Amino acid sequence: MEEKEKSAVQLRREALLDDRKNGYDRLTMEDEAAMNSYCEDYKRFLDAAKTEREAVDEAVRLAQSRGFVPFTRGMLIKPGDKLYRVNRGKSVMLAVVGDKSLSEGVSIGAAHIDSPRLDLKPSPLYEDSELAFLKTHYYGGIRKYQWVTIPLELHGVIVKRDGSTVKVAIGAGAGDPVFTVDDLLPHLAAEQSKKPLSEGIAGEQLNLLVGSRPFKEDEGSERVKLAIMDILNQKYGIVEADFISAELEAVPAFKASDVGFDRSLIGAYGQDDRVCGFACLAALLDTDHPTHTAVCMLADKEEIGSTGVSGMKSAAFDTFMSDLCDAQRVPLKACYEHSFCLSADVCAAFDPNFPEVFERRNIAMINHGLGFCKYTGSRGKGGASDASAEVVGYVRRTMDAAGVIWQMSELGKVDAGGGGTVACYMAERDIDTLDAGVPVLSMHSPFETTSKLDCYMTYKGLRAIYQGK
Numbered sequence: 001m002e003e004k005e006k007s008a009v010q011l012r013r014e015a016l017l018d019d020r021k022n023g024y025d026r027l028t029m030e031d032e033a034a035m036n037s038y039c040e041d042y043k044r045f046l047d048a049a050k051t052e053r054e055a056v057d058e059a060v061r062l063a064q065s066r067g068f069v070p071f072t073r074g075m076l077i078k079p080g081d082k083l084y085r086v087n088r089g090k091s092v093m094l095a096v097v098g099d100k101s102l103s104e105g106v107s108i109g110a111a112h113i114d115s116p117r118l119d120l121k122p123s124p125l126y127e128d129s130e131l132a133f134l135k136t137h138y139y140g141g142i143r144k145y146q147w148v149t150i151p152l153e154l155h156g157v158i159v160k161r162d163g164s165t166v167k168v169a170i171g172a173g174a175g176d177p178v179f180t181v182d183d184l185l186p187h188l189a190a191e192q193s194k195k196p197l198s199e200g201i202a203g204e205q206l207n208l209l210v211g212s213r214p215f216k217e218d219e220g221s222e223r224v225k226l227a228i229m230d231i232l233n234q235k236y237g238i239v240e241a242d243f244i245s246a247e248l249e250a251v252p253a254f255k256a257s258d259v260g261f262d263r264s265l266i267g268a269y270g271q272d273d274r275v276c277g278f279a280c281l282a283a284l285l286d287t288d289h290p291t292h293t294a295v296c297m298l299a300d301k302e303e304i305g306s307t308g309v310s311g312m313k314s315a316a317f318d319t320f321m322s323d324l325c326d327a328q329r330v331p332l333k334a335c336y337e338h339s340f341c342l343s344a345d346v347c348a349a350f351d352p353n354f355p356e357v358f359e360r361r362n363i364a365m366i367n368h369g370l371g372f373c374k375y376t377g378s379r380g381k382g383g384a385s386d387a388s389a390e391v392v393g394y395v396r397r398t399m400d401a402a403g404v405i406w407q408m409s410e411l412g413k414v415d416a417g418g419g420g421t422v423a424c425y426m427a428e429r430d431i432d433t434l435d436a437g438v439p440v441l442s443m444h445s446p447f448e449t450t451s452k453l454d455c456y457m458t459y460k461g462l463r464a465i466y467q468g469k
Ligand code: MN
Pocket: 112, 272, 273, 302, 345, 346
C-alpha cells in the first residue's frame, strides 16, 4: 500500500499528543514469536507452582538448570556469578553479579509469589450430618462468593510429631480427587440472595467437603471423619494432631489456559503475582554479565501485608544483600542508596463490564503493555511509596530504549478503593522504587485473566532493568 504523506496537522499531533495505541499495532514479528514461546513457559510455571512453596521449588529448579548455585555467607563472588538463597522454603532471592562494584547499586526486580486462597485451620477436620469437612481461614483479599462450587486442590506440608515433613499435593495429578465448598441451591436461596454480595457467603461457611463414606464395621460416632483419617494415615502416616503443625492451602483446580478464540489471553489461578514473579525470574535467568548486579526477589506474604519472616518486611532480604556486599567489602547502605527496584505486581485492567470504578484516562488497558504505577495506596495515596518524577523518568527512558510496550496506570477512581504492593518496603530501605506490572481482569478471583502481550512485555521490561542503569 502506498504511504500517504502526512499533513502538517498530523505530524504536529504525533509530535505533541500522547496517543495510546493498542500494543498489537506496535508489536514486532520477533517479539510476537518470543511472546508466544514465553507464554507457554509461563503457563507451565503456573501449573507447577500453585503455592508460594511450589513457586520457590520451581524457581530453584529452573535456576539450577541455568547454572545458579546456593549463595552462602563468606563465599567469594566475581562478575558473572549466578547465585540464589531460599528463605525458609517460601521466598527466594537470586542474583547475577555485575561488572561494577555493589557500591554502585543493584537493579532489583521484586514480586510476590503468594496468592489469595483458603488455608486450613489448625484443627480443621470435622464431621457434620455424616459428611466430612475441613475448616478454612481465607488468606488475602478474596470475594468469598467466588470460592464456592469450584473444584479445589490441596497443597502444602505437614510436619509430623517426629519432626519429619510430608509434602501434600492432591488434585493436580491425573486421576486425583478434588474438593469443593458447597453453596445453596437457588430454590432455597431467597433469603441469602437478599444479602449484600460481601455477606452472601460467610467466612465460616468456607468449609471444604472432603468425604462421605463411613468407616466400616464401627459402632462409634464420627465414622466418616474416622474413615478420612484412616485414608490420610495410610497415605501420609499422619494422625489428626499433625494438622496442628501443617500448612495446607486449598487452591483452585484449574490449569492455566489460553482464553479467547484468538488465544490472546491467559486464564489461571494465582497470576497475582506469579505473572510478575515469573517475569522477574525468567528475565534474570536470561541475564548474563550485567553492568550492575541484578537481583530478583520473590517474596511471600504480600497478600496479608508483607509481614512475617518470609515477607518483604523481613530482614532476610537485607541479610542476603549484606552478605553479598560483605563479599566486596561494601557497606549495605551505600549499595541501597544507589540501587533501583522495579516492584513488579499486577495492576487492575480496565473492565468494560464495570466502567464505573475506573478513571479511563489513568487506567491500564489489556494489550497496552507493562503498566507502571507511580503510586498505589488508598484515600489520598495513603500507604504508597509514590515514586519521584526522576525515577519514573529513568524507567521511561530505559523502557523506550529497549523497545518495551508500556503504559501508565492507577488502580481505579480516586476514593473507589485501594491496595498496596511490596514497593513501599523497598523504598523504606532507601532504594528508589517504581511499581509496574501486568494488568489483570478479575484480580484475586480463582481464575484471573491477563494478556499474553502484557505478560511478555513485563518480562522484556525486567530484562531492560536488569541489563542496566
Ligand atoms: Mn499482588
